[in-house]
Amino acid sequence: MSVPKPPDPAKLVMSVFMKEKPLFEPLFPLLETIGGPVDLVSRWLDFDFTSYYHKEMGHPLFRRILAFKPLVNQADLADIKQATNDVEQRFVRDNQRRINIDPGYLLPSRFVLATGKDYAHRIYIGKHIYADLTLMYIHKQFVPLDWTYPDYRSTDILRFLEQVRDKYQLDLKAQKAQTKRNHP
Amino acid sequence: MGISKELLEILVCPKCKNEIRLTEQEDGLICDHCRLLYEIKDDIPIMLVEEAKPVNP
Numbered sequence: 001m002s003v004p005k006p007p008d009p010a011k012l013v014m015s016v017f018m019k020e021k022p023l024f025e026p027l028f029p030l031l032e033t034i035g036g037p038v039d040l041v042s043r044w045l046d047f048d049f050t051s052y053y054h055k056e057m058g059h060p061l062f063r064r065i066l067a068f069k070p071l072v073n074q075a076d077l078a079d080i081k082q083a084t085n086d087v088e089q090r091f092v093r094d095n096q097r098r099i100n101i102d103p104g105y106l107l108p109s110r111f112v113l114a115t116g117k118d119y120a121h122r123i124y125i126g127k128h129i130y131a132d133l134t135l136m137y138i139h140k141q142f143v144p145l146d147w148t149y150p151d152y153r154s155t156d157i158l159r160f161l162e163q164v165r166d167k168y169q170l171d172l173k174a175q176k177a178q179t180k181r182n183h184p
Numbered sequence: 185m186g187i188s189k190e191l192l193e194i195l196v197c198p199k200c201k202n203e204i205r206l207t208e209q210e211d212g213l214i215c216d217h218c219r220l221l222y223e224i225k226d227d228i229p230i231m232l233v234e235e236a237k238p239v240n241p
């Protein structure tokens with residue numbers, strides 16, 4: 001049996017999409033309440049890979065991706081998804097969501113999304129939430145899997161996440177050095 | 185190596201979410217709207233509002 005070791009803290013990432021771009025302004029501080037200060041923000045990206053959300057949220061839809069500076073415990077992903085679901089609820093009008101928030105985390109080796117939908121390749125992580133292994137980092141780039149949504153295969157998103165990973169590696173190194181100094 | 189043009193096109197200022205531009209020395213990213221400079225260290229832009237430096241007009 002291998003000796004269990006504590007996992008690395010992870011980089012929190014959220015994808016948000018909406019029809020009405022001005023909603024991003026009141027949304028942003030609410031997300032920072034959950035994840036702390038944001039350190040990378042993408043420009044608006046077209047969210048036109050699926051018509052699945054059109055009926056509820058209208059269209060065209062626009063997406064931004066955010067990465068948060070404070071690293072998170074991987075085991076907190078279900079709690080974070082619940083918190084972002086609560087934020088989505090705040091923007092509901094006439095029983096229709098106006099904002100969709102998908103939180104996930106990034107590790108040196110992978111990008112994992114939280115979802116409420118069960119599927120063969122997803123692992124239950126508690127609180128009615130499942131984890132979806134969305135991308136693996138292989139040969140210096142993020143690589144999609146058979147089940148990866150088309151939007152997470154787009155160059156813009158892959159490139160953005162690779163930048164997030166660079167920043168994360170830098171912060172992770174600093175954090176580990178700090179821990180070593182405090183607990184030699 | 186430096187920061188790629190494609191990446192510049194995808195990042196925005198975390199404060200005002202407007203576009204940013206590379207400094208002449210390619211050692212930082214400037215938001216002209218907020219007049220803030222985000223430094224680039226080891227090819228990694230430090231896009232944190234609290235660590236950004238004011239730019240003189």
Ligand SMILES: [Zn+2]
Pocket residue numbers: 197198199200201202215216217218219220
């Ligand atoms: Zn700005």
